[in-house]
Amino acid sequence: MGRSRVHLWFIGPAIILMMGLLIFPVFVAAFLSFTDYNLGNPSFNWIGVENYDRLVSRSTYKKMFTASLTYVLLVVPISVALGLGAALLISSLRIGGELYKAVFFLPVMATLLAMAIVWEFALHPIVGVVNDILRTGCDVGWLHALLSGSWLGGDPLQSWYGHACAEDFPLWLGDKRYALGTIAFIGIWQGFGFNMVLYLAGLTSVPRELYQAAHMDGADSAWERFRLVTWPMLGPTNVFVVTISSIRSFQVFDTVEALTRGGPAKSTYVMVYAMFEKGVKQNLLGIGSAITIVFLGFVLILTLIQVYFVNRRVHYA
Amino acid sequence: MMVRTNWLGEFLKHSVLLAGAIVVLLPFYLMLSYSLKSPAEIESNTGGFVGSQEIMTDRRCIKAGKPAEECDMRPIVYNYTAAFSEAPLVRYMLNGVFVTVSIFVIQVLVALPCAYALSKLKFWGRDVVFGLVIFCLLIPVHAIALPLYIMLAKVGLTNTYAALIIPWTISVFGIFLMRQFFMTVPDDLIDAARMDGMSEFAIVWRVMLPTAIPALLAFGIFSVVAHWNDYYWPRVVITGNRDLMTPPLGLRMFKSDLDGNEYGPMMAATTVIVLPLVIIFLLAQRRFIEGITMTGMK
Numbered sequence: 173m174g175r176s177r178v179h180l181w182f183i184g185p186a187i188i189l190m191m192g193l194l195i196f197p198v199f200v201a202a203f204l205s206f207t208d209y210n211l212g213n214p215s216f217n218w219i220g221v222e223n224y225d226r227l228v229s230r231s232t233y234k235k236m237f238t239a240s241l242t243y244v245l246l247v248v249p250i251s252v253a254l255g256l257g258a259a260l261l262i263s264s265l266r267i268g269g270e271l272y273k274a275v276f277f278l279p280v281m282a283t284l285l286a287m288a289i290v291w292e293f294a295l296h297p298i299v300g301v302v303n304d305i306l307r308t309g310c311d312v313g314w315l316h317a318l319l320s321g322s323w324l325g326g327d328p329l330q331s332w333y334g335h336a337c338a339e340d341f342p343l344w345l346g347d348k349r350y351a352l353g354t355i356a357f358i359g360i361w362q363g364f365g366f367n368m369v370l371y372l373a374g375l376t377s378v379p380r381e382l383y384q385a386a387h388m389d390g391a392d393s394a395w396e397r398f399r400l401v402t403w404p405m406l407g408p409t410n411v412f413v414v415t416i417s418s419i420r421s422f423q424v425f426d427t428v429e430a431l432t433r434g435g436p437a438k439s440t441y442v443m444v445y446a447m448f449e450k451g452v453k454q455n456l457l458g459i460g461s462a463i464t465i466v467f468l469g470f471v472l473i474l475t476l477i478q479v480y481f482v483n484r485r486v487h488y489a
Numbered sequence: 490m491m492v493r494t495n496w497l498g499e500f501l502k503h504s505v506l507l508a509g510a511i512v513v514l515l516p517f518y519l520m521l522s523y524s525l526k527s528p529a530e531i532e533s534n535t536g537g538f539v540g541s542q543e544i545m546t547d548r549r550c551i552k553a554g555k556p557a558e559e560c561d562m563r564p565i566v567y568n569y570t571a572a573f574s575e576a577p578l579v580r581y582m583l584n585g586v587f588v589t590v591s592i593f594v595i596q597v598l599v600a601l602p603c604a605y606a607l608s609k610l611k612f613w614g615r616d617v618v619f620g621l622v623i624f625c626l627l628i629p630v631h632a633i634a635l636p637l638y639i640m641l642a643k644v645g646l647t648n649t650y651a652a653l654i655i656p657w658t659i660s661v662f663g664i665f666l667m668r669q670f671f672m673t674v675p676d677d678l679i680d681a682a683r684m685d686g687m688s689e690f691a692i693v694w695r696v697m698l699p700t701a702i703p704a705l706l707a708f709g710i711f712s713v714v715a716h717w718n719d720y721y722w723p724r725v726v727i728t729g730n731r732d733l734m735t736p737p738l739g740l741r742m743f744k745s746d747l748d749g750n751e752y753g754p755m756m757a758a759t760t761v762i763v764l765p766l767v768i769i770f771l772l773a774q775r776r777f778i779e780g781i782t783m784t785g786m787k
Contacts, residue, residue: 178610178689178690179606179610179612181602181690182602182603182605182606182610182689182693183602183603183606183607183618185598185599185602185603186599186600186602186603186622186659186664187618187621189599189658189659190621190622190625190659190661193630193637193655193656193658193659194625194628194630194633194659194661195625195628196636196640197633197636197637197640198628198633198636200636200639200640201633201635201636204636204639211639211642211643254509258506258509261502261505261506262506264502265499265502265503265506266499268503268506270774272506272509272510273778274770274771274774275510275513275514276509276510276513277770277774277777277778278513278514278517278767278770279513280781281714281766281767281770281777281781282517282718282763282766282767283717283718283720283736283737283740283762283763283766284718284720284737285718285720285737285740285741286520286736286737286740286759286762286763287516287517287520287763289740289744289755289759290516290517290519290520290523290756290759291516293519293523293752293756294515294516294519299531299532299533299534301515301519301534304534361512361513361516365513366781366782369778369781369782370782373782419629423629423631423632425631425720425721426720426721426737429720429721429724429741430720430741430744444631444632444721447634447635448634448721448724448725451635451638452635452638452725457635457639460635461635461636464632464633464635464636467632468628468629468632468633471627471629471632472627475627
């Protein structure tokens with residue numbers, strides 16, 4: 173029978189490519205992470221765990237982990253909350269929901285690198301519109317009073333806005349106190365629409381009867397309905413959205429490479445950028461591979477958390 | 490139960506969403522606006538959306554020794570001609586199209602037969618292969634970029650189209666998606682085709698492929714968007730050879746070449762690169778959102 177072996181032709185190419193392009197490279201990275209290998213050098217030395225040792229002891233890599241984790245901890249909660257908020261608002265609208273959905277999804281589609289360059293212009297300390305708008309607000313009496321808190325009787329110079337009006341507004345990407353936050357802002361801007369769409373899909377699967385039942389039981393306010401019905405029913409979506417956003421934000425690269433190159437003072441030195449800089453630009457493949465392995469470990473842990481929760485069919489009781 | 494429209498509530502919801510929409514659209518507005526205005530208007534943030542479009546003089550044109558009247562033009566013309574003349578934008582776009590289309594076609598050629606075998610053929614080791622697919626789903630291709638780069642460099646393939654395409658030829662996600670889809674196709678359809686004397690190859694391409702069009706469309710949108718926008722991988726394997734650059738990478742080079750205040754041409758180039766996908770998205774919005782969320786797990 174010809175059919176008995178035809179499957180080999182069907183699965184063969186896929187298996188070969190999976191082995192060669194996905195599994196094998198992981199082993200290559202694991203192997204090289206114990207060496208001082210670089211391209212152009214025919215031989216290499218075993219240096220044991222020296223690369224990993226560096227990762228935990230050198231201040232550069234401490235900054236790397238700090239930058240990556242801070243970025244994830246900024247982007248994930250905010251973009252998930254904004255995604256959920258937008259989905260709840262849009263799904264409860266009588267008209268115009270489709271329009272907002274399209275607008276919020278636009279950044280997900282648009283080339284991130286290109287939009288990052290536009291943001292860089294917008295955030296330019298001198299000619300950028302962001303600081304321009306902020307400066308304009310300083311001259312409008314009531315706005316200044318509102319934003320600086322002086323309408324409550326506080327000293328305007330004590331507040332962030334009042335102080336910035338008196339001195340000047342931040343350099344954003346050029347200031348190590350603001351750079352990572354600014355990169356995170358672009359990440360949130362780009363990604364929350366994706367979370368919104370996932371939540372909208374999750375919301376449509378909440379059975380209508382549950383809201384009626386909640387109504388019968390006296391849950392009348394929107395907040396009660398959310399707390400008793402929507403939120404528990406969104407359990408699986410929450411797990412999915414949080415893990416997907418975490419994995420995606422762990423992989424941040426485009427904005428960092430184009431706008432800050434890890435600076436100023438390594439404040440935006442995230443893992444994928446470090447991998448690129450050490451491995452590709454500086455040809456330090458050993459340390460680059462060690463970062464790769466640690467990075468894979470992080471992603472694997474996040475994925476396993478997801479699988480664990482999805483299998484438990486999370487519904488917060 | 491009578492539903493009364495809470496007009497105040499509606500108004501508040503729209504205000505919040507509108508404020509969000511303004512922030513979301515700000516960079517798109519700026520990109521278009523800057524691509525139309527003169528350098529002076531851009532730097533002083535004046536001129537509204539389109540600027541005054543006063544005739545300006547192209548300094549580079551004067552330097553090139555052309556007569557002055559040929560060098561006077563409207564800012565919009567200046568920005569867009571400079572974008573196309575300063576950078577091989579057309580080449581970048583063609584590279585982008587070639588690379589994304591090749592990736593998608595190869596992904597389908599590899600994934601479809603595999604998905605068919607995994608869902609409709611019974612053979613020894615099928616569960617092991619499916620397990621391998623699931624396992625590979627855990628590996629983000631971006632994370633293994635460094636070893637892939639080393640492997641390609643070792644065989645001398647960096648700075649080639651092959652380097653841009655090869656790592657993406659296998660989409661375990663595509664296999665997974667197609668397999669789930671084929672599971673819902675009734676076996677009778679395949680048995681009937683076999684009765685008609687069709688070979689297994691013919692079944693894959695003439696029976697399964699047409700039934701899989703909806704899933705393929707979703708996967709195609711996902712794949713094309715991801716690779717048109719991808720910056721990381723081209724940045725790793727293409728070093729300096731402009732002829733091979735994809736749009737995001739070309740744009741990045743354009744940016745680092747600029748002497749600092751050429752915002753107009755820069756934004757014109759950005760517009761040209763961002764606009765195609767945005768327009769297609771706006772035309773086929775529902776499909777895009779479905780496609781990307783359906784495949785969102787990767």
